[in-house]
Amino acid sequence: MYSLAEENYLKAIYHLEQETKGEVSTNAIAERMATKPSSVTDMMRKLADKKLLSYKRYKGVLLTSEGRKTAANVIRKHRLWEVFLVEKLDFHWDEVHEIAEQLEHVQSEKLIAKLDQFLGNPDFDPHGDPIPDQHGNVKRTEKKLLSELDKKQRGVCVGVKESSSDFLQYLDKKKITIGTKVTVLGKEFFDGSMVIQVGRDQFFISKKIAENLYVQTN
Amino acid sequence: MYSLAEENYLKAIYHLEQETKGEVSTNAIAERMATKPSSVTDMMRKLADKKLLSYKRYKGVLLTSEGRKTAANVIRKHRLWEVFLVEKLDFHWDEVHEIAEQLEHVQSEKLIAKLDQFLGNPDFDPHGDPIPDQHGNVKRTEKKLLSELDKKQRGVCVGVKESSSDFLQYLDKKKITIGTKVTVLGKEFFDGSMVIQVGRDQFFISKKIAENLYVQTN
DNA sequence: AAATATTTTTAGTCTTATCTAAATATTAGA
DNA sequence: TCTAATATTTAGATAAGACTAAAAATATTT
Numbered sequence: 487m488y489s490l491a492e493e494n495y496l497k498a499i500y501h502l503e504q505e506t507k508g509e510v511s512t513n514a515i516a517e518r519m520a521t522k523p524s525s526v527t528d529m530m531r532k533l534a535d536k537k538l539l540s541y542k543r544y545k546g547v548l549l550t551s552e553g554r555k556t557a558a559n560v561i562r563k564h565r566l567w568e569v570f571l572v573e574k575l576d577f578h579w580d581e582v583h584e585i586a587e588q589l590e591h592v593q594s595e596k597l598i599a600k601l602d603q604f605l606g607n608p609d610f611d612p613h614g615d616p617i618p619d620q621h622g623n624v625k626r627t628e629k630k631l632l633s634e635l636d637k638k639q640r641g642v643c644v645g646v647k648e649s650s651s652d653f654l655q656y657l658d659k660k661k662i663t664i665g666t667k668v669t670v671l672g673k674e675f676f677d678g679s680m681v682i683q684v685g686r687d688q689f690f691i692s693k694k695i696a697e698n699l700y701v702q703t704n
Numbered sequence: 705m706y707s708l709a710e711e712n713y714l715k716a717i718y719h720l721e722q723e724t725k726g727e728v729s730t731n732a733i734a735e736r737m738a739t740k741p742s743s744v745t746d747m748m749r750k751l752a753d754k755k756l757l758s759y760k761r762y763k764g765v766l767l768t769s770e771g772r773k774t775a776a777n778v779i780r781k782h783r784l785w786e787v788f789l790v791e792k793l794d795f796h797w798d799e800v801h802e803i804a805e806q807l808e809h810v811q812s813e814k815l816i817a818k819l820d821q822f823l824g825n826p827d828f829d830p831h832g833d834p835i836p837d838q839h840g841n842v843k844r845t846e847k848k849l850l851s852e853l854d855k856k857q858r859g860v861c862v863g864v865k866e867s868s869s870d871f872l873q874y875l876d877k878k879k880i881t882i883g884t885k886v887t888v889l890g891k892e893f894f895d896g897s898m899v900i901q902v903g904r905d906q907f908f909i910s911k912k913i914a915e916n917l918y919v920q921t922n
Numbered sequence: 923a924a925a926t927a928t929t930t931t932t933a934g935t936c937t938t939a940t941c942t943a944a945a946t947a948t949t950a951g952a
Numbered sequence: 953t954c955t956a957a958t959a960t961t962t963a964g965a966t967a968a969g970a971c972t973a974a975a976a977a978t979a980t981t982t
Contacts, residue, residue, distance in 0.1 A: 491969060512930055525970055527931055532968095544930060544977060575818040588810045594803050600793040709939060730960055743940055745961055750938095762947055762960060 488538075490591050493560050494519065495529050496538060499549055500557035509546030558622030564590035565611035565618075566601055572612040573605065579612040579663070580654030614645020614664050614700055630703065632668065633678060633696035640669045641701030648698045656695070661685060668701060706756075708809050711778050712737065713747050714756060717767055718775035727764030776840030782808035783829035783836075784819050790830040791823065797830040797881070798872035832863020832882050832918055848921065850886065851896060851914035858887045859919025866916045874913070879903060886919060 488496070498518045502510040512530070516523040534541035538553035549557065567589040571577040577585075599620075602608075609625055610616055616624045629644050643666045646653065657663065662684055671688060672681040678693030706714070716736045720728040730748070734741040752759035756771035767775060785807040789800040817838075820826075827843055828834055834842045847862050861884040864871065875881065880902055889906060890899040896911030 489968080513928090521969095522971065523930060524932080524972080528969075571815075575815070575822055577814075577818065581814075585810065585812050585815050588812075589807075592803065592806045592810075594806075596795075596799075597789075597793070597803050600795065604793055707938080731958090739939090740941065741960060742942080742962080746939075 487593055488536075488556065491529070492533065492536075492538075493556070493591060495526075495533060496549070496553055496557040497560050497564075499539065499547060500554060500561065503549060509548055511546045515547075555622040558618040558624070560590050562618040562620075562622075563592070563598055565615060566598060566605060566608070568611045568613070569605050569608045569617075570601060578654070578658060580649070580651050580658070582612065583649075610644065610664065612664055613649055614643070627702060629700040631697055632670075632680075632682075632699040632701050633693060635670045635673075635701065635703070637670055637673050639703060640667060641703045642667055643699060644702045645700040646698055647700060653695075653698060657699075660689065661687070662699070668699075705811055706754075706774065709747070710751065710754075710756075711774070711809060713744075713751060714767070714771055714775040715778050715782075717757065717765060718772060718779065721767060727766055729764045733765075773840040776836040776842070777838075778808050780836040780838075780840075781810070781816055783833060784816060784823060784826070786829045786831070787823050787826045787835075788819060796872070796876060798867070798869045798876075800830065801867075828862065828882060830882060831867055832861070845920060847918040849915055850888075850898075850900075850917040850919050851911060853888045853891075853919065853921065855888055855891050857921060858885060859921045860885055861917060862920045863918040864916055865918060871913075871916060875917075878907065879905070880917070886917075 495515070498515055499510050502514055502518060506514070512523045512526045515530075516526045519526070530539070530541045530547055533539050533553065534547070537550055538556060539547045539549045541547045564586045567586040568579075568582045571582040571585060572579055608617060614629070616627065618624045627644065630641075631647065632641065632643075635641055643662055643664055645664070646657070662668070666684060669683040670680055671683055674680070678696065680691050680693075680696055681688060682691055713733070716733055717728050720732055720736060724732070730741045730744045733748075734744045737744070748757070748759045748765055751757050751771065752765070755768055756774060757765045757767045759765045782804045785804040786797075786800045789795040789803060790797050795803075826835060832847075834845065836842045845862065848859075849865070850859065850861075853859055861880055861882055863882070864875070880886070884902060887901040888898055889901050892898070896914065898909050898911075898914055899906060900909055
């Protein structure tokens with residue numbers, strides 16, 4: 487088993503690897519974790535010793551498959567707990583992150599297996615992010631931004647790009663959540679704004695909104 | 705907020721206070737927590753500084769009302785999570801303790817309020833122990849040992865005295881759980897053994913079993 | 923390519939929670 | 953009550969994970 491600090495580092499590096507698609511720098515990790523670069527260096531040594539990542543001085547790090555699996559498992563737990571909080575305890579999707587940050591470190595294979603089953607083996611969390619399976623594999627989906635849709639196209643909301651509280655609350659107010667069907671009624675090329683249909687309501691959204699909402703079309 | 709170690713000390717002292725009905729000694733705490741007495745002394749200083757307990761060198765400790773409230777809240781969380789694990793995730797009551805030991809430290813008032821509601825505001829955990837309310841008050845019940853009942857008396861199983869895995873599994877096999885109604889059909893004064901009725905089944909139980917099962921009669 | 927700026931590492935310190943070994947109180951026995 | 957046994961505390965050390973300040977490596981500019 488790995489410590490809380492170790493798990494958090496692995497998770498941060500996992501996400502950063504996907505963003506940078508290559509070695510992750512000490513500074514990037516420090517910024518993401520809100521710690522100092524010197525603390526990161528220490529931890530990279532330790533994680534490299536444990537074969538969870540490869541590290542060469544001044545060169546940044548890359549997760550090993552063991553490290554990636556471990557990170558994915560923490561993320562799996564985080565997202566399953568988020569589903570639980572929203573679906574079973576009626577939390578809003580913009581208030582579950584911090585609680586899931588704590589729950590994700592609870593150690594029990596059996597607990598997660600049973601929780602997964604209890605929730606009906608969900609594939610996505612309340613923000614639309616995919617939930618890795620037991621082996622750390624994620625179901626990659628063809629999602630695009632709402633702003634990429636053209637007039638008359640339809641999409642199912644599957645996630646958000648930004649997840650600030652302000653934005654999530656806006657979506658809540660407009661009754662847009664994961665699974666909501668959205669139809670583009672009009673699109674203004676000048677400023678990228680749109681008129682969309684959600685349920686029985688039709689309303690205007692700015693380009694900024696459309697660029698932060700992922701939808702799946704098929 | 706208090707650290708994990710602090711919460712665990714408070715919890716242990718809370719239980720020990722109830723057992724000894726007075727000051728709790730350094731050695732007793734050390735034994736319960738599986739640490740050394742010197743570590744306990746250090747922590748008692750710290751908790752006394754924080755006004756969670758009163759401590760005089762060589763005299764043992766007593767929780768302050770703040771300390772007692774904090775301890776009760778941790779126990780409340782532990783027991784609510786145990787109910788969740790058994791009722792919702794179908795765990796057996798003999799395998800939930802260690803997982804609840806981890807879950808009890810998750811910090812979120814709102815989470816516990818919602819969990820409590822989700823579970824139907826239970827008064828007892830799967831072992832029959834009372835769940836403190838938000839203010840740390842416990843519903844004390846008039847429970848007695850099954851061995852104290854006489855022939856023809858009935859009782860509702862509300863808890864166990866010993867909670868070893870062997871014992872809990874025995875109860876499981878006999879379909880005895882919290883809420884199960886038990887009737888004493890016969891009692892042998894020579895060895896304290898009994899014949900009891902549980903549901904449609906009648907069977908023999910030894911004195912040792914009867915002395916470890918709490919029932920409520922009324 | 924040298925000079926400067928940036929990034930990363932090293933060295934040494936701090937805090938929390940633990941430990942061992944030694945010293946000191948308290949309690950119990952004769 | 954004096955001594956022996958037991959309980960508790962003190963002093964000093966350790967490991968994890970963080971920090972600051974300074975040194976070293978790498979990148980960027982001119």
